[in-house]
Amino acid sequence: MFNRIPYLLLLLGCLPVVAAQMAGEYQVKAAMVFNIAKFTEWPSGVRETLKIAVIGKGPFSGALEGLQGKLIRNRSIKVCRVESPSEVKGCQILVVTRSAESLMGAIALESRTHSVLTISDIAGFAKSGGCVGFIEADGQMRFEVNLSALQRARIQMSSQLLKLAKIVREDR
Amino acid sequence: MESLFHEKLKDIPIRRKMMFLIMLTCIITIAASSLFYVAREVYRVNMEQQSLSETMGGIIAKNTESALIFKDSKSASETLSSLAGHKDLLAAYLLDDRYAIFAKYQAKSSVRLPLEGLSLDASLEERRHTVNQIISNNSFIFKLRKYLSVVQPVSLDHQVIGYVVIHSDLKEARNSLFWMLAAALLVMAGSTLAAYVLSSRLQSLISRPILDLVDTMKSVSDTKDFRLRASKRGCDEIGLLYDGFNEMLSEIEERNQILHKRQMHLQQLAHFDTLTRLPNRTLFYDRLNQAVRTAERKNEMLAIFFIDLDHFKDINDTRGHRVGDLLLKSVAKRLVTVIRESDTVARLGGDEFTIFAQNILHTENAHIVAKKIVDVFELPFDLEGKKSFVTASVGVTIYPSDGLSADELLKNADIAMYSVKDSGKNSFRQYNQEMNNRANERVVLQNGLREALQNNELVLYYQPKVDLISGKVSSVEALIRWNHPEKGLIPPGRFIPIAEESGLIIPITDWVLQEACRQAMEWSKVGYPDIRVAANISAYHFKRQTVVETVEEALRATGLPARQLEIELTESSLMQNDDYIIDALNSLKRMGATITIDDFGTGYSSLSYLHRFPVDSLKIDRSFVWNMTKSEQDFALVTAIIAMAKSLKMNTVAEGVETKEQVRCLMELGCDEMQGYLISKPKPPEELLKVLESLKNGCPELM
Numbered sequence: 003m004f005n006r007i008p009y010l011l012l013l014l015g016c017l018p019v020v021a022a023q024m025a026g027e028y029q030v031k032a033a034m035v036f037n038i039a040k041f042t043e044w045p046s047g048v049r050e051t052l053k054i055a056v057i058g059k060g061p062f063s064g065a066l067e068g069l070q071g072k073l074i075r076n077r078s079i080k081v082c083r084v085e086s087p088s089e090v091k092g093c094q095i096l097v098v099t100r101s102a103e104s105l106m107g108a109i110a111l112e113s114r115t116h117s118v119l120t121i122s123d124i125a126g127f128a129k130s131g132g133c134v135g136f137i138e139a140d141g142q143m144r145f146e147v148n149l150s151a152l153q154r155a156r157i158q159m160s161s162q163l164l165k166l167a168k169i170v171r172e173d174r
Numbered sequence: 175m176e177s178l179f180h181e182k183l184k185d186i187p188i189r190r191k192m193m194f195l196i197m198l199t200c201i202i203t204i205a206a207s208s209l210f211y212v213a214r215e216v217y218r219v220n221m222e223q224q225s226l227s228e229t230m231g232g233i234i235a236k237n238t239e240s241a242l243i244f245k246d247s248k249s250a251s252e253t254l255s256s257l258a259g260h261k262d263l264l265a266a267y268l269l270d271d272r273y274a275i276f277a278k279y280q281a282k283s284s285v286r287l288p289l290e291g292l293s294l295d296a297s298l299e300e301r302r303h304t305v306n307q308i309i310s311n312n313s314f315i316f317k318l319r320k321y322l323s324v325v326q327p328v329s330l331d332h333q334v335i336g337y338v339v340i341h342s343d344l345k346e347a348r349n350s351l352f353w354m355l356a357a358a359l360l361v362m363a364g365s366t367l368a369a370y371v372l373s374s375r376l377q378s379l380i381s382r383p384i385l386d387l388v389d390t391m392k393s394v395s396d397t398k399d400f401r402l403r404a405s406k407r408g409c410d411e412i413g414l415l416y417d418g419f420n421e422m423l424s425e426i427e428e429r430n431q432i433l434h435k436r437q438m439h440l441q442q443l444a445h446f447d448t449l450t451r452l453p454n455r456t457l458f459y460d461r462l463n464q465a466v467r468t469a470e471r472k473n474e475m476l477a478i479f480f481i482d483l484d485h486f487k488d489i490n491d492t493r494g495h496r497v498g499d500l501l502l503k504s505v506a507k508r509l510v511t512v513i514r515e516s517d518t519v520a521r522l523g524g525d526e527f528t529i530f531a532q533n534i535l536h537t538e539n540a541h542i543v544a545k546k547i548v549d550v551f552e553l554p555f556d557l558e559g560k561k562s563f564v565t566a567s568v569g570v571t572i573y574p575s576d577g578l579s580a581d582e583l584l585k586n587a588d589i590a591m592y593s594v595k596d597s598g599k600n601s602f603r604q605y606n607q608e609m610n611n612r613a614n615e616r617v618v619l620q621n622g623l624r625e626a627l628q629n630n631e632l633v634l635y636y637q638p639k640v641d642l643i644s645g646k647v648s649s650v651e652a653l654i655r656w657n658h659p660e661k662g663l664i665p666p667g668r669f670i671p672i673a674e675e676s677g678l679i680i681p682i683t684d685w686v687l688q689e690a691c692r693q694a695m696e697w698s699k700v701g702y703p704d705i706r707v708a709a710n711i712s713a714y715h716f717k718r719q720t721v722v723e724t725v726e727e728a729l730r731a732t733g734l735p736a737r738q739l740e741i742e743l744t745e746s747s748l749m750q751n752d753d754y755i756i757d758a759l760n761s762l763k764r765m766g767a768t769i770t771i772d773d774f775g776t777g778y779s780s781l782s783y784l785h786r787f788p789v790d791s792l793k794i795d796r797s798f799v800w801n802m803t804k805s806e807q808d809f810a811l812v813t814a815i816i817a818m819a820k821s822l823k824m825n826t827v828a829e830g831v832e833t834k835e836q837v838r839c840l841m842e843l844g845c846d847e848m849q850g851y852l853i854s855k856p857k858p859p860e861e862l863l864k865v866l867e868s869l870k871n872g873c874p875e876l877m
Contacts, residue, residue, distance in 0.1 A: 040331050073331075
């Protein structure tokens with residue numbers, strides 16, 4: 003059993019991470035979205051599919067397409083694009099690309115209303131009301147977490163994850 | 175296994191066996207329980223450590239999932255370092271899914287751990303192999319090892335994303351195991367010692383009574399003393415064994431005693447006479463044989479005395495066997511007083527006693543002893559309040575002159591004794607060759623007597639009795655002779671005792687009566703119708719109590735009138751059975767027969783009995799008649815007898831008259847009849863007829 007697991011891991015779990023290192027920044031970010039999803043729980047739970055909505059255009063959204071069909075806790079990932087934050091109802095994660103930075107206010111509102119975990123690589127995203135924001139530190143990809151935003155959206159994030167994250171407060 | 179124990183243990187003492195068994199059982203039990211507890215402790219310690227390590231691994235795994243996923247080795251290292259407090263922890267590793275060390279924590283330790291041995295550029299395969307080795311090394315829990323390892327996968331969402339490897343030190347466990355073992359060994363040693371002490375005490379509970387029993391058994395079998403008993407200590411099975419053993423001993427003892435008594439009794443029966451308690455024939459022969467051998471070796475002389483009571487049969491018959499037995503007992507007592515310690519008195523049987531005296535220096539000494547024996551009978555015997563005089567005849571033989579063997583000596587002593595009997599009894603004689611000849615003759619006569627009766631060798635001679643007043647023959651006495659084909663005419667004195675001994679006297683007497691009566695009838699026919707015939711009837715016949723029948727038969731068969739028959743009997747016959755004799759004589763008298771007492775005066779009984787019997791005449795014994803002209807005493811006796819007879823109204827007959835002087839004397843005294851050579855010798859019937867003829871007109875000697 004133990005003999006086989008490494009191969010399996012090679013083929014499945016680790017592939018995106020490894021690929022990300024190879025394939026560049028957005029591949030890594032997409033893998034991080036996937037891994038964060040693993041440590042997150044939503045108030046109404048997740049039904050058959052875990053929906054990831056992407057708002058805005060750019061390479062990030064393309065990289066997220068690669069997550070389509072992957073399994074998290076036996077639930078398959080469905081990636082869909084949205085034009086407006088109002089469409090996020092029924093989705094668990096909303097990835098905000100840089101091109102959608104202008105919609106921040108609505109996004110925060112919808113996130114709170116529909117318990118959607120918002121993730122973005124926009125700088126200061128967490129401080130400005132988003133849930134998780136990617137940052138780069140010491141040449142490594144890290145992330146910031148806005149606990150208030152998570153609380154508002156009634157989303158729980160594993161303490162393990164939080165231990166790795168940089169906790170930030172909103173600017174008021 | 176059991177038979178092996180039997181083989182090895184069977185010969186060692188029971189106490190060792192029991193100690194061995196008790197100790198063996200103790201040691202096995204203690205060892206087994208110690209082993210169990212030690213093993214259980216090892217298992218427990220291991221399992222504790224194992225589960226502790228697994229718990230730690232689980233916590234680590236749970237807390238490093240995100241760090242692994244997000245490649246945050248710093249965070250992982252922090253998590254691992256939280257284990258620092260655990261004193262048993264050697265090292266903790268976090269491996270990624272490719273078995274590469276992602277983070278680690280290592281306590282200070284000298285132990286070389288497998289993952290440390292991996293070089294940095296080790297291949298995936300090498301790393302995987304190392305991890306698998308760690309897993310397999312840990313699989314056997316009791317294996318002696320320095321540390322315990324736990325490998326736990328870190329998985330997230332069904333995917334293994336890394337491994338936690340924890341190595342824990344087993345030093346504590348080993349230490350505790352060591353102390354445990356030491357304590358167990360100590361306890362075992364202590365227990366073994368206690369078991370030894372206890373078993374050496376406790377085994378005696380069982381072995382002691384058994385050993386005691388064995389001791390008792392040994393001493394019984396050594397000493398053959400069946401009175402010994404084992405004293406039991408309890409009522410268990412061994413107690414039962416004791417009881418059984420003691421019962422067996424009692425049984426044996428009892429049987430032994432009975433056996434001993436019986437043996438003694440048999441010994442007594444076999445060797446001693448039950449009546450007199452003297453040695454019997456067997457024992458006497460034994461001792462005599464021994465004495466003869468001793469005498470032979472020492473060149474000594476030995477005297478043997480053969481004692482036979484005179485007239486014992488008469489006492490037995492007249493006074494009963496009980497009195498006879500009393501007499502024998504008294505005789506035995508007296509005989510014992512005569513002899514020395516070394517001599518032996520024995521009762522051979524009946525009224526025969528024997529004595530032998532060892533180391534006789536002179537023949538005279540033997541004669542002195544014999545005289546003493548005869549003198550023992552001088553004093554009367556007190557038999558049931560009645561004093562009775564009994565005499566004995568003693569035959570003496572001396573070794574070596576009269577015989578060389580016990581048999582010969584006894585046989586010759588017997589012969590000598592018979593010789594005394596024949597010549598007047600109440601005396602002793604030493605054996606000589608002539609006696610033997612006579613004894614031999616006796617045997618020859620005894621053998622021939624029966625045939626003599628059948629072959630008509632017995633004949634009757636007749637001797638007349640003459641009336642002293644008329645001078646005529648009043649009766650004729652029939653006297654028996656044995657016309658032996660070789661020895662010629664044998665007088666009755668030599669064969670009548672033999673006939674009495676053998677019982678032939680009965681048919682002989684019958685024959686005499688018949689023949690005498692027949693002869694008398696014959697004489698009646700030829701002109702002598704008034705002559706009586708006198709026949710002697712022995713005492714033996716009166717004892718048989720058939721005298722009347724015998725006489726009647728003879729008279730009936732011959733037709734002789736009873737008045738022509740005269741019955742002669744001796745004084746001793748009268749003394750035997752008073753009542754029968756009186757009845758018988760009265761019967762004969764009524765029939766008409768004449769009754770005469772023969773040999774009167776020789777008996778030793780009193781005269782007082784005489785008047786009780788219907789006696790017609792007394793025949794004065796020849797010894798008085800012979801001497802009456804020479805001895806005043808005998809003359810006085812004859813005078814007295816005749817006087818007494820007259821006063822009792824009895825006739826007197828003098829026998830053995832040989833001289834005219836005697837005839838004259840008898841006539842003067844008033845004797846009625848006479849008989850003797852002076853008139854006629856006993857003669858055969860045909861010759862007697864001539865005598866009768868010549869005396870028909872009176873006896874010339876009386877004229």
